[in-house]
Amino acid sequence: MTRRDPVSAVPVAVWAGAALVGLLLAVALLSLVWTPYPAEQVRVVARLRPPSAAHWLGTDHFGRDVASMLMVGARNSLAVAAAAVGLGLGLGVPLGLAAAALGRWGDELVARLGDLVFAFPAVLSAILLTAALGAGAVNVVVALGLFNAAVLARVTRGAALAVWRREFVRAALALGRGPLSVTLVHVLPNTLGVVVVQTTVLFAVAIVNEAALSYLGLGIQPPSPSWGKMLGDAQTHLFNAPLQAVFPGLAIALSVLGLTLLGDGLRDWLDPRHRSSGLL
Amino acid sequence: MMQTRARRWAVAAGMALMAVPVMAVPLMVATGPTAAWGQGRSDLVIGMPLEPPHLDPTAGAAAAIKEVTYANLFETLVRIDATGAMVPGLAQSWTVSADGLSYRFALRPGARFHDGTPCDSAAVKFALDRARGAESVNAQKGYFAAIAAVDTPDPHSVVVTLSRPDGLFLFHLGAGDAAIVSPASAAGNKQKPVGTGPFKFDRWVAGDRVVLTRNPDYDGAKPALERVSFRFISDAAAQIAALKAGDVDAFLQFNAFEALPEFRNDPKFTVSVGTTEGETLLSINNARKPFDDVRVRRALAHAIDRKTLIDGVLYGNGVAIGSHFPPHRDGYVDLTGLYPYDPAKAKALLAEAGYPNGFDTTLRLPPPPYARRSGELIAAMLAEVGVRAAIEPVEWAAWLEKTFKGKDYDLTVIAHTEPLDIDVYARDSYYFNYRNPAFVRLEEELNRTQDAGRRKALYGQQQRMLAEDAVNGFLFMLPSVTVQNAKLSGLWVNRPVQANDLTGVAWK
Numbered sequence: 001m002t003r004r005d006p007v008s009a010v011p012v013a014v015w016a017g018a019a020l021v022g023l024l025l026a027v028a029l030l031s032l033v034w035t036p037y038p039a040e041q042v043r044v045v046a047r048l049r050p051p052s053a054a055h056w057l058g059t060d061h062f063g064r065d066v067a068s069m070l071m072v073g074a075r076n077s078l079a080v081a082a083a084a085v086g087l088g089l090g091l092g093v094p095l096g097l098a099a100a101a102l103g104r105w106g107d108e109l110v111a112r113l114g115d116l117v118f119a120f121p122a123v124l125s126a127i128l129l130t131a132a133l134g135a136g137a138v139n140v141v142v143a144l145g146l147f148n149a150a151v152l153a154r155v156t157r158g159a160a161l162a163v164w165r166r167e168f169v170r171a172a173l174a175l176g177r178g179p180l181s182v183t184l185v186h187v188l189p190n191t192l193g194v195v196v197v198q199t200t201v202l203f204a205v206a207i208v209n210e211a212a213l214s215y216l217g218l219g220i221q222p223p224s225p226s227w228g229k230m231l232g233d234a235q236t237h238l239f240n241a242p243l244q245a246v247f248p249g250l251a252i253a254l255s256v257l258g259l260t261l262l263g264d265g266l267r268d269w270l271d272p273r274h275r276s277s278g279l280l
Numbered sequence: 281m282m283q284t285r286a287r288r289w290a291v292a293a294g295m296a297l298m299a300v301p302v303m304a305v306p307l308m309v310a311t312g313p314t315a316a317w318g319q320g321r322s323d324l325v326i327g328m329p330l331e332p333p334h335l336d337p338t339a340g341a342a343a344a345i346k347e348v349t350y351a352n353l354f355e356t357l358v359r360i361d362a363t364g365a366m367v368p369g370l371a372q373s374w375t376v377s378a379d380g381l382s383y384r385f386a387l388r389p390g391a392r393f394h395d396g397t398p399c400d401s402a403a404v405k406f407a408l409d410r411a412r413g414a415e416s417v418n419a420q421k422g423y424f425a426a427i428a429a430v431d432t433p434d435p436h437s438v439v440v441t442l443s444r445p446d447g448l449f450l451f452h453l454g455a456g457d458a459a460i461v462s463p464a465s466a467a468g469n470k471q472k473p474v475g476t477g478p479f480k481f482d483r484w485v486a487g488d489r490v491v492l493t494r495n496p497d498y499d500g501a502k503p504a505l506e507r508v509s510f511r512f513i514s515d516a517a518a519q520i521a522a523l524k525a526g527d528v529d530a531f532l533q534f535n536a537f538e539a540l541p542e543f544r545n546d547p548k549f550t551v552s553v554g555t556t557e558g559e560t561l562l563s564i565n566n567a568r569k570p571f572d573d574v575r576v577r578r579a580l581a582h583a584i585d586r587k588t589l590i591d592g593v594l595y596g597n598g599v600a601i602g603s604h605f606p607p608h609r610d611g612y613v614d615l616t617g618l619y620p621y622d623p624a625k626a627k628a629l630l631a632e633a634g635y636p637n638g639f640d641t642t643l644r645l646p647p648p649p650y651a652r653r654s655g656e657l658i659a660a661m662l663a664e665v666g667v668r669a670a671i672e673p674v675e676w677a678a679w680l681e682k683t684f685k686g687k688d689y690d691l692t693v694i695a696h697t698e699p700l701d702i703d704v705y706a707r708d709s710y711y712f713n714y715r716n717p718a719f720v721r722l723e724e725e726l727n728r729t730q731d732a733g734r735r736k737a738l739y740g741q742q743q744r745m746l747a748e749d750a751v752n753g754f755l756f757m758l759p760s761v762t763v764q765n766a767k768l769s770g771l772w773v774n775r776p777v778q779a780n781d782l783t784g785v786a787w788k
Contacts (some may be wrong), residue, residue, distance in 0.1 A: 045591070236516045
């Protein structure tokens with residue numbers, strides 16, 4: 001039961017997750033300055049080519065370079081997921097903190113708003129929203145962001161309520177600090193760990209949901225590439241060019257796997273109870 | 281502890297696998313023939329990409345309405361056959377006066393509506409007066425605009441008097457929009473259509489199928505099929521799956537062009553590629569800036585590479601057009617060379633019009649794959665010359681409401697499948713917002729002209745005028761692609777009117 005030094009205590013899952021997420025980030029950043037071909041460049045005569053030296057992952061049904069599309073798709077995926085999670089953090093964390101601080105009707109209000117959002121699965125509410133407001137990346141961000149806000153409000157509220165019961169908060173209140181000051185100085189810092197872990201999970205969910213919506217034609221619009229749209233386009237080519245579906249499918253699966261491993265591992269690593277057990 | 285670790289890995293793997301069903305679903309397609317495959321059948325399941333919004337052909341522009349009802353459920357006085365020729369329908373014969381102003385139709389004496397009421401001259405008068413009346417919601421009200429009076433000298437004769445000659449009058453009476461409906465049932469035709477055809481309405485399972493059954497009281501030749509279902513499958517992958525699984529016996533207007541080689545190689549199927557009347561356009565809102573400038577519209581025409589479009593979207597199964605007229609019809613003029621693909625020229629024209637850096641616009645796309653895929657390619661082509669078109673995918677109802685009726689759009693891609701519909705450019709209220717008095721004058725002269733040679737010349741002038749004004753981006757003719765069970769005979773190859781006439785279809 002000796003305490004391990006922090007680096008060796010990092011579980012393999014975190015390393016694996018970090019490597020995958022790092023690769024995703026690197027590819028997305030690289031696409032800003034370089035892709036093998038312009039991702040939107042159409043060459044119908046060279047369509048559905050198998051992987052080769054010229055096109056590492058082949059070409060799609062319009063003759064676009066699949067590797068380049070995947071790279072830009074990574075950037076688009078990350079951008080939408082980051083915006084959706086950012087919106088969720090910006091709305092959800094203050095709401096959760098407010099619910100815990102206000103108690104009673106304020107708490108009730110936030111809880112019921114959350115129920116309203118949870119009444120529909122995230123993808124369904126995103127479909128409803130894009131049907132009403134039109135398809136596109138912005139509306140997808142709004143829809144997923146609202147869902148994330150509800151999740152984060154609930155998680156933050158739970159964690160914050162636990163902090164409010166602690167002695168140092170009582171002491172601060174006894175000293176005459178107001179609820180706002182207590183929330184910012186004591187409650188928020190002590191809920192951040194939970195929020196960080198939840199954020200990585202939501203990030204992974206956002207990537208899958210964005211892909212699902214783009215697959216349905218409601219997300220990122222062409223000519224800008226997206227993994228989901230690539231999967232959708234690949235569908236009618238399953239018999240004559242099955243690899244079309246494999247590469248974007250792998251990209252989505254590996255990204256989500258990486259983010260989930262990273263989030264899950266981080267939770268364990270950051271959680272003092274797990275760390276002291278030394279069994280990880 | 282091991283348990284929680286295992287659970288965590290399971291969660292991680294599960295999360296990753298959420299992505300997989302998206303790509304795995306089409307793999308579960310059954311590929312073997314089913315029990316339904318084979319001979320001695322008298323039922324038929326037809327696949328169609330679009331579901332009609334209702335079933336009254338005299339009250340809607342949606343082609344799908346006519347594709348279910350034409351010649352099957354409802355009949356017209358004159359009928360258009362598989363070759364595009366006018367043959368007797370409810371009228372067994374007709375005569376036209378020398379001045380072209382009076383048409384006399386002799387009706388089939390035994391014709392009856394499915395509710396048993398006779399289809400006599402009173403019903404025909406009712407149907408024509410309803411179509412041209414003030415209250416008419418007919419999508420092609422213009423077809424009946426020339427009618428001055430409809431008289432019924434006896435129960436089996438109808439005399440239609442025109443106020444001006446109309447060279448296309450008979451042809452228009454052969455369109456589904458001119459279906460003869462009964463005074464007793466016309467109001468309910470949208471949900472429960474009652475016609476005079478060899479099939480009658482059985483039921484409509486919304487979102488899935490319309491079922492027709494053979495009309496035992498039909499007064500003409502009875503069809504070989506007893507029961508016909510129209511199934512509506514918009515998704516291209518699902519169309520392929522439905523054919524392979526034998527869920528549909530034939531798919532009309534099949535739009536997964538990439539799958540055609542596969543079906544051609546399979547002896548269980550026959551593939552036919554015929555013509556439609558569908559001029560596929562990049563429709564332009566001519567009233568909206570910057571498209572009110574002909575130089576901008578010409579720039580768009582130069583920016584579009586039709587060959588790439590036809591290869592990329594239709595896998596080569598299409599013919600380029602340079603104006604709004606099908607190459608297979610008399611009077612066609614080849615104007616495809618007027619605006620050769622030339623991005624540099626397009627940029628120069630844009631600069632001349634005051635847009636040296638291009639501009640931002642929107643490209644609204646209805647659901648059919650030809651529209652969505654053409655739109656994707658067109659957006660890429662326009663981007664090459666600096667026109668940044670944001671793609672806006674919409675459902676049919678929204679497209680009809682906002683674009684077609686509301687005329688609130690910049691650019692859209694759509695096939696215009698009504699036959700000989702170049703006259704729409706003479707309509708002030710049409711959604712192109714194109715207004716050219718010279719074109720209207722040509723249309724008026726065309727309406728007065730009976731002489732075939734002169735009509736051809738006028739059609740030629742109209743085509744040239746539209747091409748020179750670059751009213752729309754003229755792309756290609758939509759092909760009529762049918763993939764069918766090889767044992768089936770009698771399906772139309774070409775589509776000279778909006779119709780899926782099943783009266784001659786039989787199992788071999």
